Amino acid sequence: MLQRxxxxxxxxxxxxxxxxxxxxxxxxPLLFLHAENGIEPAHAAIDELAKSAHVIAPTHPGxxxxxxxxxxxxxDDLSYFYLDLLDQLELREVTLVGVAFGAWIAAEIAVKTTAxxxxxxxxxxxxxxxxxxxxxxxxxxxxxxxxEYLEIAYCDPDAGGRDYKSLPPGEVAAAxxxxxxxxxxxxxxxxxxxxxxxxxxxxxxxxxxxxxxxDRMVGEAYGRAYCAMISGARFxxxxxxGHFPHQEQPQIFAKRVLSFVDGK
Amino acid sequence: MRVYQFSEQxxxxxxxxxxxxxxxxxxxxxxxxxxxxxxxxxxxDEYQACDDLGIDIMLNEHHQSxxxxxxxxxxxxxxLARATKKARLLxxxxxxxxxxxxxxxxxxxxxxxxxxxxxxxxxxIKGIPxxxxxxNRNPVELMERFxxxxxxxxxxxxxxxxxxxxxxxxxxxxxxxxWPRPWQEPQPPVWSTTGSTEQARVLGERGYVMATLxxxxxxxKIYDAYRKSYLAKFNRAPTAxxxxxxxxxxxxxxxxxxxxxxxxxxxxxxxxxIVHLPFRNPPGYLPVEDNAxxxxxxxxxxxxxxxxxxxxxxxxxxxDLIDAGILFCGTPDEVYAQIVDFCEHCxxxxxxxxMAHGGELTHAQTIDNLTxxxxxxxPRLRSYRQPDAEAAAAVVAA
Numbered sequence: 001m002l003q004r005x006x007x008x009x010x011x012x013x014x015x016x017x018x019x020x021x022x023x024x025x026x027x028x029p030l031l032f033l034h035a036e037n038g039i040e041p042a043h044a045a046i047d048e049l050a051k052s053a054h055v056i057a058p059t060h061p062g063x064x065x066x067x068x069x070x071x072x073x074x075x076d077d078l079s080y081f082y083l084d085l086l087d088q089l090e091l092r093e094v095t096l097v098g099v100a101f102g103a104w105i106a107a108e109i110a111v112k113t114t115a116x117x118x119x120x121x122x123x124x125x126x127x128x129x130x131x132x133x134x135x136x137x138x139x140x141x142x143x144x145x146x147x148e149y150l151e152i153a154y155c156d157p158d159a160g161g162r163d164y165k166s167l168p169p170g171e172v173a174a175a176x177x178x179x180x181x182x183x184x185x186x187x188x189x190x191x192x193x194x195x196x197x198x199x200x201x202x203x204x205x206x207x208x209x210x211x212x213x214x215d216r217m218v219g220e221a222y223g224r225a226y227c228a229m230i231s232g233a234r235f236x237x238x239x240x241x242g243h244f245p246h247q248e249q250p251q252i253f254a255k256r257v258l259s260f261v262d263g264k
Numbered sequence: 265m266r267v268y269q270f271s272e273q274x275x276x277x278x279x280x281x282x283x284x285x286x287x288x289x290x291x292x293x294x295x296x297x298x299x300x301x302x303x304x305x306x307x308x309d310e311y312q313a314c315d316d317l318g319i320d321i322m323l324n325e326h327h328q329s330x331x332x333x334x335x336x337x338x339x340x341x342x343x344l345a346r347a348t349k350k351a352r353l354l355x356x357x358x359x360x361x362x363x364x365x366x367x368x369x370x371x372x373x374x375x376x377x378x379x380x381x382x383x384x385x386x387x388x389i390k391g392i393p394x395x396x397x398x399x400n401r402n403p404v405e406l407m408e409r410f411x412x413x414x415x416x417x418x419x420x421x422x423x424x425x426x427x428x429x430x431x432x433x434x435x436x437x438x439x440x441x442x443w444p445r446p447w448q449e450p451q452p453p454v455w456s457t458t459g460s461t462e463q464a465r466v467l468g469e470r471g472y473v474m475a476t477l478x479x480x481x482x483x484x485k486i487y488d489a490y491r492k493s494y495l496a497k498f499n500r501a502p503t504a505x506x507x508x509x510x511x512x513x514x515x516x517x518x519x520x521x522x523x524x525x526x527x528x529x530x531x532x533x534x535x536x537x538i539v540h541l542p543f544r545n546p547p548g549y550l551p552v553e554d555n556a557x558x559x560x561x562x563x564x565x566x567x568x569x570x571x572x573x574x575x576x577x578x579x580x581x582x583x584d585l586i587d588a589g590i591l592f593c594g595t596p597d598e599v600y601a602q603i604v605d606f607c608e609h610c611x612x613x614x615x616x617x618x619m620a621h622g623g624e625l626t627h628a629q630t631i632d633n634l635t636x637x638x639x640x641x642x643p644r645l646r647s648y649r650q651p652d653a654e655a656a657a658a659v660v661a662a
Contacts, residue, residue, distance in 0.1 A: 071433070073405065143397065143542050164559040176555040180404055183547035187402040 012058065014085045019066035020059040025050030028118075028261060030095045031086070032057040033102030035124075035244055036186070037160075038178035039064055040171060042099070045246035048254030053095070053261065058085065060105070062181035064174045075101075075127070075185050075193060079108035086116045095261050097121040099246050100218075101182065104191070111199040120203065121257050122226070122233075123210040124243050126191040126218055128200075130225045138191045139217045142183070154242040155214035200229040207233035208260045212241030212248065265607075265614055265645045268354050269314045269634065270322035270510065271621040272332040272532060273307045273340075275300060279330065279531070279623070285540035287329040288397045300333060306627050308343055313631055315348035317638035322354040322617055327398035331535050338372045345380040353380055356455055356475060356617070357389030360417065361410030362399035366435055367442070369413070370420035374446040382447035387455035387475070388414055394539050396546045404548030409434050421451040455508065459566065461489035468493035468502065475508035475617060478533075478577050480588035482568040483509060487610050491660045501657030504614030504650035509606070512591040513618045515599050515636045525633060526582045526593035531623020533590070537578045570609070596640035603641075604648060611656030616645070 010021045022039070024046065030053040034042045039059045049055045061081055062068040072078070082105065086094065094117050098106030104127030110120055131137050141149050150157035164172050209227040211220055220237065227235040236256060241248040278294045279286065311321050321344060325337035334340050337355050344353055353376070363369055377384040390410060396403045412432050419428065420442050427439040446452055455473040458464055467474045468490035476483055487507055494502040512533075514526035537544075545558065557564075565574030569587040577590050585591035589609070592602045607613045620637060621630040 073402075142546060143540075145541050165561055169556070169560075172559050173552060173556045176552045176559060179547040179555070180552055183402065184404040187404070188400050 012085070012088075014081060014088055017061055017067045017069045017072075017081060019061060020064050022046055022055070022057040024055050024057075025053055027053050028093065028095065029054045029056065029091045030097060030257075030261070031082070031091070033082070033096070033098040033105050034060065034063070035100035035102050035246070036178065036182040037100075037244060037247075038174055040174060041160075041244060041247040044250035045253050048250050049097075049257060051254075052258050056089070056091075058082075060102075060181065062184055063178050065170075068181070068184075073184055075104050075108050078105050078185065079112060082109050083112060091116055093118040095119045095121065095257070097123070097257055098125065099123040100126060100243055101186065101191075103127065104186075104193075104196075107196060107200065107203070108193065110203045110205070111196065114203065114205045117205055119261060120205055120207040121210060121260060122207065123245055123253070124212050124215050124218060125209065125223065125226055126186075127193060128197045128226055128229075129189070129192045129194060130222050137218065137222050140190070141217060142187075149217075152216035152242075153244065155212065155240050155248055159248050160244070197229065201231065203230045203233075206260075208256070209233055209235045210245060210253065210256055211235065211237045212243060212245035213237040213239050214241060215243040217243045265504075265616060265648060265650070266320055266352070267616045267618050267637075267642055267645065268320040268322040268352070269311070269621075270324070270356075270617050270619050271307055271310065271630075272324065272326070273304065273334045274532070274535075274623065275303065275330045275333050276531070276624050279535055282330070282538065284538070285543075286331050286535055286538045287326070287394045287540075288543050289540055290328075290330055294330070304333065307621075308340075308347065310621060310627065310630050310634070311344055311351075312347055313634060315351040317634055318350070318642065319618075319634065319638055320352040320354065321348065322356055324356055325359070326392070327395055329394070331532070331538075338376070341372075341376045341384070342379075345376050345383070348380075348383075350383075352383050352385055354385035354387060354455065354617075356385075356387030357457060358387060359391035359395055359399075360388050360413040361406045362391055362395060362401045363413060366413040366416045367420065367437060367440065370417045371442050373417070373452065374421060374442055374444055377446040377448055377452050378444045380447075382452075384446075384448070384452040385455055385473075386452040387457070387473075388417075389457050393545055393549045394543050396549065397543050402548070403546040406549070418451055418454075421446050458486065461486055464489035465493040469497045471498060471502070471506065473506055473508055473615065475510060475615070477510040477617075478567055478590055479509075480567045480575075480577075480590050481570045481572075481606075481609055482566070483589070483606075483610050483613075487613075488656075488660045491611070491657045495657050495661055501653040503653045504607075504612035507610060507613045508615035508617055509610070509613050510617040510619065511589065511603075511606070512585070512593070512622060513599065513616075513620045513633070513637060514591065514593040515596055515620075515633055515641060517595065517636070519594055519598070522594045522598075523582050525625060525629055526585070526591050528625040528629070529619060529622035530580075530582065530585055530591060531625075532619065533577050533585070533622075534579065535623070570605075596636060599637070600641050600644050603645060607648070608651055611659075612650040612653055614650060 103122040103125030154160040211223040238245040246253045323340045326332035427441040516522035
């Protein structure tokens with residue numbers, strides 16, 4: 001079912017939904033779920049991870065060039081897509097790694113079943129509501145200008161800025177599609193599922209929370225509270241990184257993940 | 265031709281007192297409810313004057329905005345359904361994709377139709393991008409919600425022999441049976457707006473009245489897209505009454521006074537896009553391809569003059585707005601000639617949505633504008649013979 005496409009990346013069809021997929025490296029299987037800014041900013045981290053793991057990094061339905069199936073509109077839907085993908089590829093003892101929006105998907109997968117999972121890594125995760133109804137846990141990024149967004153999402157705002165006028169058309173379209181897909185899945189309730197918090201106790205595999213320390217879109221206190229809801233989960237910060245630590249510190253990010261895979 | 269008067273019922277006293285956004289985030293402390301009350305009463309007086317002058321009435325709604333105080337259009341419709349006697353009441357429109365409860369919309373509009381004894385024209389619209397922040401409706405699936413709400417409202421208005429069940433993608437009801445039912449059969453006429461040829465095609469297939477705003481001498485291609493799909497669906501040409509156009513109108517006995525009025529009314533255009541940047545284009549509101557073009561810095565012009573020059577209607581001079589067919593302005597003779605010229609360009613346009621009040625135009629100026637228009641322009645427009653509909657459609661078909 002895994003097919004090589006003209007562009008060199010792989011393509012996978014799961015229950016009729018075709019997605020792009022990067023498969024690289026060897027060894028223990030690692031399913032990488034990208035953040036809301038898409039797969040391109042994750043390439044460096046994927047390369048690092050692939051030095052010691054068999055990395056499978058799909059582009060989520062609705063993002064990049066992947067299909068958007070009719071009626072797929074929640075992260076719950078995405079989690080079932082990935083449960084089907086794990087079954088189809090017959091993966092076992094998988095390390096599931098999600099960043100930001102991808103970590104929300106990871107949590108939604110893990111509360112359903114961890115049968116194919118060995119470990120879980122949640123980086124700058126969203127997906128739950130911590131504060132009261134008038135407290136915004138997660139900055140309203142759709143009410144910010146691009147410079148304002150880069151300022152709170154990155155340790156170094158220049159790391160996130162992209163010059164769309166000089167990028168290839170495919171990458172500009174992918175960025176536009178990432179923005180639309182994020183809204184599709186995270187518009188309201190905003191970046192969370194009100195039901196998820198009460199299900200987190202079901203995650204009983206070793207879990208690591210990584211947190212880019214300069215994330216001002218979702219603060220560290222939110223991450224620590226989230227972490228405390230999963231039994232035995234460990235919390236570590238990554239310096240000189242914001243909401244996308246895999247993008248700003250790909251080597252450190254990969255090192256922390258791989259060392260966790262090694263049981264350290 | 266029918267002519268509808270339209271005002272956004274603006275709270276203009278704050279127009280020079282904002283921090284870059286007249287919509288969404290402008291604190292409502294800047295709204296003095298006493299001034300707002302005076303303005304509302306004035307605007308309703310002007311609408312009632314239209315009823316006496318033989319001009320029909322159009323209302324709309326926007327949210328969290330000093331450009332338009334009509335935030336719940338059913339309120340204005342309710343006031344006017346009772347206070348007027350002859351004018352048709354066009355709501356253009358009702359942003360039904362944003363509404364949580366289309367049953368409530370069907371009940372409200374059916375009631376307005378009954379109280380007005382069948383004078384409601386029912387415009388359903390997507391809503392401009394800035395409305396998303398207020399409703400918090402997901403912009404990605406706004407049109408899917410819109411069409412389901414539309415289907416539900418029409419079904420609710422046309423089902424008369426007991427309840428029906430509705431378990432759709434977005435809305436769920438089990439015992440639908442609205443009271444009262446609408447006065448008009450099968451339901452009040454349906455209108456909508458667009459600026460795109462693709463949506464024009466969709467509206468043409470349904471035969472709804474289609475309105476455009478600010479499209480000036482670029483209107484013909486949108487109308488032609490409608491003509492093409494209407495012709496394919498109904499096997500005949502759409503008549504001019506299927507088309508509507510929102511134009512600013514400033515009439516005066518002398519040309520200079522008309523220009524002054526035109527400039528004040530165009531305050532509507534100068535202020536309408538003063539919105540904090542992130543609210544101007546929420547993700548999913550436009551197709552991905554359009555957003556990718558915008559990200560690359562490509563912003564296609566929207567308004568054109570008769571000789572093909574593009575203008576920015578939000579900053580244009582009175583003369584440019586006249587050249588672009590966005591403002592009809594001058595003596596009664598000039599305004600009549602401009603409107604007829606525009607209709608000929610369109611291949612027929614049977615509903616002028618006339619903004620004869622906008623911005624800081626005073627009550628006295630507005631009443632004079634309306635009165636002069638009703639006396640010297642409207643009668644001639646009523647007897648104006650529209651271009652041949654079959655001929656206009658034949659060009660498209662060929």
